[in-house]
Amino acid sequence: MCPMKCQIKKTVSLNRLPVRQLLLLKQVGRLADEQGMSVYLVGGVVRDLLLKRENWDLDLTVEGDGIAFAKLVADRHGSGLAVFERFATARLTFKNGLKMDIAMTRRESYAQPALLPTVQPASIKEDLSRRDFTINAVAVQLNQREFGRLLDPNGGQRDLQARTIRVLHAGSFQDDPTRIFRAIRFEQRFGFRLERATLRLLAQAASTNLVQRLSGPRLQNEILLLLAEQDPARAIARLEQLKLLRFLHSRLRYTNKVKRTVTAVSKSLAWWVSRFPDSAIDRPIVYLMALSSESSPAVVATMIRRLTLSREQAKRVSFGGGRADRVLKRLTDKGTVRRSQIFRLLEDFSDEVHVLLFAKQVSRKQKVGLSLLKRRLTAYMKNRTTKTVLTGRDLQAMGLQPGPQYKTILGKLLDARIDGRVTTEAAERAFVRKWLG
Ligand code: ATP
Numbered sequence: 001m002c003p004m005k006c007q008i009k010k011t012v013s014l015n016r017l018p019v020r021q022l023l024l025l026k027q028v029g030r031l032a033d034e035q036g037m038s039v040y041l042v043g044g045v046v047r048d049l050l051l052k053r054e055n056w057d058l059d060l061t062v063e064g065d066g067i068a069f070a071k072l073v074a075d076r077h078g079s080g081l082a083v084f085e086r087f088a089t090a091r092l093t094f095k096n097g098l099k100m101d102i103a104m105t106r107r108e109s110y111a112q113p114a115l116l117p118t119v120q121p122a123s124i125k126e127d128l129s130r131r132d133f134t135i136n137a138v139a140v141q142l143n144q145r146e147f148g149r150l151l152d153p154n155g156g157q158r159d160l161q162a163r164t165i166r167v168l169h170a171g172s173f174q175d176d177p178t179r180i181f182r183a184i185r186f187e188q189r190f191g192f193r194l195e196r197a198t199l200r201l202l203a204q205a206a207s208t209n210l211v212q213r214l215s216g217p218r219l220q221n222e223i224l225l226l227l228a229e230q231d232p233a234r235a236i237a238r239l240e241q242l243k244l245l246r247f248l249h250s251r252l253r254y255t256n257k258v259k260r261t262v263t264a265v266s267k268s269l270a271w272w273v274s275r276f277p278d279s280a281i282d283r284p285i286v287y288l289m290a291l292s293s294e295s296s297p298a299v300v301a302t303m304i305r306r307l308t309l310s311r312e313q314a315k316r317v318s319f320g321g322g323r324a325d326r327v328l329k330r331l332t333d334k335g336t337v338r339r340s341q342i343f344r345l346l347e348d349f350s351d352e353v354h355v356l357l358f359a360k361q362v363s364r365k366q367k368v369g370l371s372l373l374k375r376r377l378t379a380y381m382k383n384r385t386t387k388t389v390l391t392g393r394d395l396q397a398m399g400l401q402p403g404p405q406y407k408t409i410l411g412k413l414l415d416a417r418i419d420g421r422v423t424t425e426a427a428e429r430a431f432v433r434k435w436l437g
Helices: 019-035 043-052 066-077 124-129 156-161 179-189 194-206 216-227 234-241 257-273 283-292 298-308 311-317 323-333 339-346 351-364 366-383 391-396 405-418 427-435
Strands: 038-042 057-061 080-082 089-093 100-104 106-109 117-123 140-141
Touching: 019 057, 019 066, 038 043, 038 124, 043 057, 043 156, 043 216, 057 066, 057 124, 057 311, 066 080, 066 089, 106 124, 106 156, 117 194, 117 257, 124 140, 140 366, 179 194, 179 216, 179 234, 194 311, 194 405, 194 427, 216 283, 234 257, 234 283, 257 351, 257 366, 257 391, 283 311, 283 351, 323 351, 339 366, 339 405, 351 366, 391 405
Parallel strands: 057 100
Antiparallel strands: 038 057, 038 140, 080 089, 089 100, 106 117
16 A cells, blocks of 8 residues: 555656756657657656666657657667567667667567567557556656656556555466566565565466476576676575576575575675676676576586576586585695696686685685685686797797697696796796706
């Protein structure tokens, strides 16, 4: 229910938007006037305007031919245009970098649950009623005379103020099970709660095998978006609570140890980013690795296939298990380990894996091991840029026949550089000669 202070607005001020966006929306509104069309800003951006949160995704919808209108806007502004016929949507990219999605207001029908719907033109009211949750089923008109008029036929404002996620009809999760994950995403992001009937419907949908019918890319998209949120550890716990992790794999093990590793990822990421700001980390993948870190390689492999992860992502995720523990054991060994040995231990792994290793160590709460690991990771990152002066060509000039031994010799030379045993070109040459001799 709406709390006492609940105030239902009829207009929304768009002045919170950066001035470039605001100007553009006004121009688009006037262009729609010229065409006798109605145009609206719609969905998440309107929700976030009402919540006073930043969101500059310009999602527009027009009553009428959305693609033709998008082409017109693109012509007027000389912007780039990509048209997605299948979905009757278009994306504009403006010279100043702004992006805008334009769709036609539509009705959707689901021939089969969990498959993509077919779309037909419809009024803005119908368009809003096919959306996922009341808080996202809001629009603001952009035509000049109605600029800022709020359309909220499903009580979106009421639910925003009551901090509630509510579906628009009982068959919503069945039509589109991605909404199950979307519900959790918004619940966690805003600290809202699922309205009682919505929670019941979600639990009902989750207890069936509907999610299994989702294609790999659609499930992947939802999971990675959830893991890209501010606090994925909480989102993962919520997935577990609602028995949704089984859709990644029925034998995915969410043990206390996994929980601790997942929770430690944020600390690990914070340290990593502060220490190595230039390394771009795929955060969702680190969380997925942490989540599957106690599952068997066979389970992880099946999960990777289910999510149709890219080859690169798959390589990272499959590292999470026993191998990570073995590498970590050596990395936190208090005995002397040469810098080159650490380098060789880590060089094949991505930075995501390094962040996971650090998270695992954080979760163990062993101070000594952690500071040792910090030092070793830092040294490794420094050594990554170390190069030998000599190259294959130099080896050839020194009379060595080209062949696989080049790789071995240059590798040994690099190790010697990293360990500080050679520091000059002359020393490198002497090292090669000695090694050959
Ligand atoms: P975010 O803030 O994470 O970008 P968003 O609400 O903007 O979230 P988008 O995925 O960009 O979400 O979608 C834009 C709008 O399209 C949503 O606000 C909602 O109105 C509608 N929408 C998106 N996905 C669905 C869905 N699966 N079912 C129904 N409506 C949807």
